[in-house]
Amino acid sequence: MAKADAVPDVSPTPRHQHLIVTVYGLYARSQDGTFAVADLIQLLGDLGVESAGVRSSVSRLKKRGVLVSLKRGGSAAYKLSPELEDVFSAGDERIFAPRRAQKDDGWLLASFSVPEAQRHLRHRLRTILTRVGCGQVSPGLWIAPGNLADEVEHQLRRAQLMEYVDLFKATHLSGGHIDEKVGQWWDLPSLEALYTEFLARHQPVLQRWEKHEGESESPELLKQAFADYVPMVTQWRRLPYMDPGLPEEYLPDNWHGLAAQELFTKLHALLGPKAQHYAMSVVASN
Structure with missing residues (x-):
């Protein structure tokens, strides 16, 4: 972001x-x-x-x-x-099977120039780059972990904007700590606040469901799983797009995004099948 x-x-x-x-x-x-x-x-x-x-x-x-x-x-x-x-299919991978970048992945640089007469495309470009998790180095130069290269290119081609963009794989060679630069390119405090909110809202949900472990899956229990699962996924599904999946070495100490990802994974495994069973039962009964 x-x-x-x-x-x-x-x-x-x-x-x-x-x-x-x-x-x-x-x-x-x-x-x-x-x-x-x-x-x-x-x-x-x-x-x-x-x-x-x-x-x-x-x-x-x-x-x-x-x-x-x-x-x-x-x-x-x-x-x-x-x-x-194709948007939903790509979202499945980003939301349910995220992959955090490794240091060896390097960086993707996106350099763009849009004629003044088409300045509306400049806003569209920035919106797409932001949504896919890129950070801003300067107004016309954006950055992302190297493992996002295919996705960034796909989104730009889908929007028919590649003629304005050059993509490069890069290695950071300047002096200074890269984690300090990362803090300039992405608004990590805002993202951290969103992860903290996610944890505060859904940790109690996990604790409540852990008490139901081993219980028979009654219709009411399945309905409750659906009622807990869908809002949880709804709150979560934007976060993987805002978070570029930076290598852990570049993240601040005690980064709540890691704990939030673990919580989402547990709730998805615990509630997802139950919620699916309930939703399909509703469709089949009408």
């Missing part, structure tokens, strides 16, 4: 639209990317969202091109836009 850009909304109480996107990303792709409106209302109702809020949020997502409306078995339904399938 570059210092020049505002921190994305990762509030502990996710917006309705964010919850809907998470539900689609987790469960709709096994249903051809489609949910009947009734299914969506029930699932979001289990997360505390009233039906009017679901319909309003779905309408906004439709206007943004995230969802498209259709009929399924004579009933109203919404489907993920086919254009976003």
Whole structure:
């Protein structure tokens, strides 16, 4: 996350639209990317969202091109836009299978120049670089761990912006400690605050579920797993994009991102299958 850009909304109480996107990303792709409106209302109702809020949020997502409306078995339904399938697939890897960079990975440099007449593309470029986890060295020079090279190039090509960008693999040769430079290129304190908030909100959830270990998976227990899991994933899923996955040697002491990643991994393993079972049971019953 570059210092020049505002921190994305990762509030502990996710917006309705964010919850809907998470539900689609987790469960709709096994249903051809489609949910009947009734299914969506029930699932979001289990997360505390009233039906009017679901319909309003779905309408906004439709206007943004995230969802498209259709009929399924004579009933109203919404489907993920086919254009976003590769976005969700890439997100699966970034969110559920992250890889922290090693020192030997080196650095990726992205140098860009945009004509003044197309300055709107400059903002788009910076937005993409920020979302993929790049830091800012100077206005036209951005940096990321070398292991992100393929992803950065893919995102820039997808946005048809590569003609303005040159990418380089690099080694840091200047004097001084690289961790000091890292603190200039990325806003680590803001990211640390978000990880701390994630831990504060979801550590108690893990502790509560550890007490249920060994219990039979009753319908109510599965429903509670769904209600805990989806907001947790919703809060988490932006963080791996904001965090470049820097080598541990370059991170501040007691970096909470490592503990937050461990917590997410445990909750995903514990609650993910239960939440999946519940969501599919709702879809099958309607």
